[in-house]
Amino acid sequence: MKRQNIRKTLLVIFILSLPITMFYLSPLLTLQGALRGIVTSSLLFVVISAIIAFFAGRIFCGWICPGGAVQEVLFPANDRRVVGGKYDFIKYGIAMIWLAILMFLFVKAGGIMAIKPLYGIEGGFSLRTSTSYLMFYIAMGAIVILSLLIGRRPFCHYGCLLAPFMIAGKWAATKTKMPHLHLEADSSKCIDCKLCTKSCPMSLDVNAMVRSENMYSHECISCGACVDICPRKVISYSFSKAGKQA
Numbered sequence: 001m002k003r004q005n006i007r008k009t010l011l012v013i014f015i016l017s018l019p020i021t022m023f024y025l026s027p028l029l030t031l032q033g034a035l036r037g038i039v040t041s042s043l044l045f046v047v048i049s050a051i052i053a054f055f056a057g058r059i060f061c062g063w064i065c066p067g068g069a070v071q072e073v074l075f076p077a078n079d080r081r082v083v084g085g086k087y088d089f090i091k092y093g094i095a096m097i098w099l100a101i102l103m104f105l106f107v108k109a110g111g112i113m114a115i116k117p118l119y120g121i122e123g124g125f126s127l128r129t130s131t132s133y134l135m136f137y138i139a140m141g142a143i144v145i146l147s148l149l150i151g152r153r154p155f156c157h158y159g160c161l162l163a164p165f166m167i168a169g170k171w172a173a174t175k176t177k178m179p180h181l182h183l184e185a186d187s188s189k190c191i192d193c194k195l196c197t198k199s200c201p202m203s204l205d206v207n208a209m210v211r212s213e214n215m216y217s218h219e220c221i222s223c224g225a226c227v228d229i230c231p232r233k234v235i236s237y238s239f240s241k242a243g244k245q246a
């Protein structure tokens, strides 16, 4: 099976896993836990996702995240390219507000009292009650509406509060010059067909990245779509210290 078919199959599997996994990623459950001084699995996952990003970029977004998967499934309905740019900063604001509330709640609770990975996920299964189903449909409904209105992965660009933590991990790897997964390109082979740009689920101008010989983007989710579509094999994955990067 070709790599992008494997990726899309994995994304569908992770959508189907949502009834189990949803609360393991829930920022609301994180805050509910903090109110009682409890570190939940969703808070642990924020830390784990940043560590994964340090070594492998935003591979979670491109290959695993059910929220990202729902948005990609909707590409046939609306695959308009999203603007990004300064609007990408919206998610940093959301993450900072969430982090401030989280810290306030932990301080109010007297600090960290316990680490309970299954807090709020009794039996390890997320969707068990009518309230949990309501939360599921509100969260998924918002992502679906955003995608139908705006286009390619708008929630990843503007709304995901996990993304800034992963971007921090990924950025730290480039700054510390530690070996990590990233894209490289040989611009001398590029014929400017722009297939890479057209295929990018994050609406990045990949052709311009190739031409500038800087393949780093905070918004790249390491999906490999550009790697796989390029007819001249210009772009490749590399696990090494990166060269020229932002």
Ligand code: SF4
Pocket (backbone or CB within 6 Å): 189, 190, 191, 192, 193, 194, 195, 196, 197, 206, 207, 210, 229, 230, 231, 232, 233, 234, 235
């Ligand atoms: S798909 Fe390959 S050849 Fe075409 S513009 Fe992108 S990098 Fe260049």
Ligand code: SF4
Pocket (backbone or CB within 6 Å): 183, 196, 199, 200, 201, 202, 203, 204, 206, 219, 220, 221, 222, 223, 224, 225, 226, 227
């Ligand atoms: S630049 Fe390439 S690897 Fe990164 S998100 Fe776009 S298509 Fe995927």
